Amino acid sequence: MVGLIGIILSLALLMYLAYRGITVLVLAPFLACLAVVFAGDLPLLATYTQVFMNAAGRFVITYFPLFLLGALFGKLMDDSGSARTIAHWIVEKLGAERSILAVVLACAILTYGGVSLFVVAFAVYPIAVALFREAQIPKRLVPGAIALGSFTFTMTALPGTPAIQNLIPMPYFGTDAFAAPGLGILAGAIMLGGGTAWLNWRHHRARTAGEGYGVHHGDPQSVTRRPRSAGAMAVEQEEVAAPGIAIAILPIILVIVLNFVFTNYIIPTWETGYLAEPQYGSTTVDKVKGSWSIIIALVLSSVVVVALNWSIMRERVVTSVNEGSLGSLLPIFNTASEVGYGAVIASLAAFTIVRDFVINLSPDNPLISLAVAVNVLAGITGSASGGMSIALETLGRTYAEMGQAAGMNPEILHRVTSISSGGFDALPHNGAVITLLAICKLTHRQSYADIGMVAVVIPVTALIVIIVLATMFGSF
Known part of the structure; x- marks a missing residue:
């Protein structure tokens, strides 16, 4: 239970502090280590250098x-x-x-x-x-x-x-x-x-x-x-x-x-x-x-x-x-840091509770739990690519196997994953939203309701339609 509290606290702080403008290059490793401290059963430095950096490095290489x-x-x-x-x-x-x-x-x-x-x-x-x-x-x-x-x-x-x-x-x-x-x-x-x-x-x-x-x-x-x-x-x-x-x-x-x-x-x-x-x-x-x-x-x-x-x-x-x-360096290292963070969280024993909960949301249809996992993580991180990367780093192989077991074309998993990343990612703390409002010299109070409708509500609606059609007719 303590380990699960550590994961939830770490995720909450990641969302809040990123919204406050602190770079994820610092936040991701620091908060990953915080979750490790709560878990209490993993060596801190080894987790950082051998798990976090290894996952971040693989992402950069790819x-x-x-x-x-x-x-x-x-x-x-x-x-x-x-x-x-x-x-x-x-x-x-x-x-x-x-x-x-x-x-x-x-x-x-x-x-x-x-x-x-x-x-x-x-x-x-x-x-x-x-x-x-x-x-x-x-x-x-x-x-x-x-x-x-x-x-x-x-x-x-x-x-x-x-x-x-x-x-x-x-x-x-x-x-x-x-x-x-x-x-x-x-x-x-x-x-x-x-x-x-x-x-x-x-x-x-x-x-x-x-x-x-x-x-x-x-x-x-x-x-x-x-x-x-x-x-x-x-x-x-x-x-x-x-x-x-x-x-x-x-x-x-x-x-x-x-x-x-x-x-x-x-x-x-x-x-x-x-x-x-x-x-x-x-x-x-x-x-x-x-x-x-x-x-x-x-x-x-x-x-x-x-x-x-x-x-x-x-x-x-x-x-x-x-x-x-x-200009490519900051985006890729931001995302790689979030991937490293996800790898550390996935290595914790308490993560099995989270993983089993998400997977069992719809054991007969992996598309539903995949969509929920990517959307939630994209919303927490305020990043479409970051949330998707964490979800795939921790559960990608699992979903690929579930899709194969269900006889599902992997192209459906790809498209649902991609569309899912573009839903909750555009919550108010999203960096692109904040930058866009700054460029337009407007505030969240003035313009976010419309951003939220066109970039969150309607894309999630489209995602639901796609999941229903893919479940009924497969890939096309």
Whole structure:
């Protein structure tokens, strides 16, 4: 019982102190050790160096190329002006009368193409402000629109997305980024449709009540790259070097297409018998082709970004590469620390109580307990990737075996895990939520209700629908 109290206290402190702004690089090992102290039956230093660091190191070894290349590609898209071009193009095509949908789709296309949600938030925010001001939509709805497009369906549901939340499950279930494409597309449609409908309804209510954009000091006033056109934003033009839409969007299309082609048609034809040797991990091509495909896709697409925008980027290519590479370090070590934390918790005797409780929530349907485990841990840590990683580090093998025993396609486990990570993760203490509100210069009181609806309630609803359909019809 004392050990269980230690686990609960450790998790509660992790959630609270992370919300207070203390880095998980310090919190995770410290609170893991606190749980060990309560357990009283494990050597403290050995647990830290041999369990925590070992698990964190394995995570870095497996996923560092994906974090590195994803951050690098996003930085190149940002510095080349491609992200701005895509956002402006969508806004101009849809016009002020569809302002909310325009902002959501601008964010969605950029994040689905591998651009960091933080980069997207900074790039789209000035455009959203100008558009919402012209359409007299309350500014408090801007964070909800950006959240819907940036960290819901493109992060967890759509097949092929290079978001890390869609890549982490691959080695646990032997799948690739396109796992259960039909289920993923359906879940994405529910999130997009439901979230957009909610935000439009909120706008309608505000307009009926006579509420407009509002008075907000410090808003950006100059954001457009092109002269005004029909439906464009009524703000002053600012000349910024950026590519045309065809050049801007081509690298994003390449990421998705190359990932699919290498996964399904090219890598399976390679001679990879050497992977069975111990020096290559005694593995098979099916377990690594998902990672290999996205690595190749991001490398080639990053080269294409630079080549197509050489006239714009030649003065700062090295700077962009360096900054993008360095930008990958904090995210991966944050997540690796949470993985190490999960490994320590899983090593405690008291964890068997927690494990058995979660697994026995639905012994005949592992999807239900898997969804609960990932959602709860993502909510506690305030991190989709962190909560998912802890769940898979501690229970991934168990769920894979349960799925196999139930005759379940592992692609279903992959998609349910990924979608589950994007539910409770967006609770108020989530780092992305806090950063988004800071970018928008708004408070939780003003905007979190809409963020919570589009990034928590509706994604969890989509998850429930997917679990029901997967249980009835299997993977599709």
